[in-house]
Amino acid sequence: MQAEDNAIVRQIQHPPVPPKASDQLREVCKKIKKFRASQKLFSSWPNLRTASYNLVEFLTVYWPDPLDRNGSLLVACLENAFDVTESLYEENADIVDIQKAFIKTVTEELAVSMEYSLMIRAKSTWIPHEVNKEFLSELIRENTVSSLTWTKDTLPGHSGGQSKVICASRIFTLNELELAGLID
Secondary structure, three states: OOOHHHOEEEEEEOOOOOOOHHHHHHHHHHHOOOHHHHHHHHHHOHHHHHHHHHHHHHHOOOOEOOOOOOOEHHHHHHHHHHHHHHHHHHOOOOHHHHHHHHHHHHHHHHHHHHHOEEEEEEOOEEEEOOOOOOOHHHHHHHOOEEEEEEEOOOOOOOOOHHHHHHHHHOOOOHHHHHHOOOOO
16 A cells, blocks of 8 residues: 555546647636637747746646646646736736736746656556656657556655756746846
């Protein structure tokens, strides 16, 4: 019997290959009723569209939300980020502050992903998902994945501020992280 802190949180057998990032992003934005908010933000900051594609590829809709907000961490992350930016637009905040807020919000949300470990069963081996390696969608596309299994334990080195920045650097450029004040 597994220890409670190593309990299986979610398991997906034979996950379908995720659609293109642009299709997934559009679908999520429509689901959370933030399509217009995303278009407004992305028309001002096309780099944030690219970052959002990276986020979609990194998490996919499969990644569970440890805070149980919407089932998927990707959905919760984007919903929260667009709520923040919509609020700032309504307050007539500086456009650069809106970009910074999006980056900071996504980074904080993304850090929540490290509360779980993901093991990928591909062919006859188990592969631990490392935040500084391939995006989850790439792993699914490139391997014959028979299952995805999330557990509550974290992999060594997946805690603390440095891991949060490493995780965020998979989504944002270093210039974007510097702009948001997340690195020096």
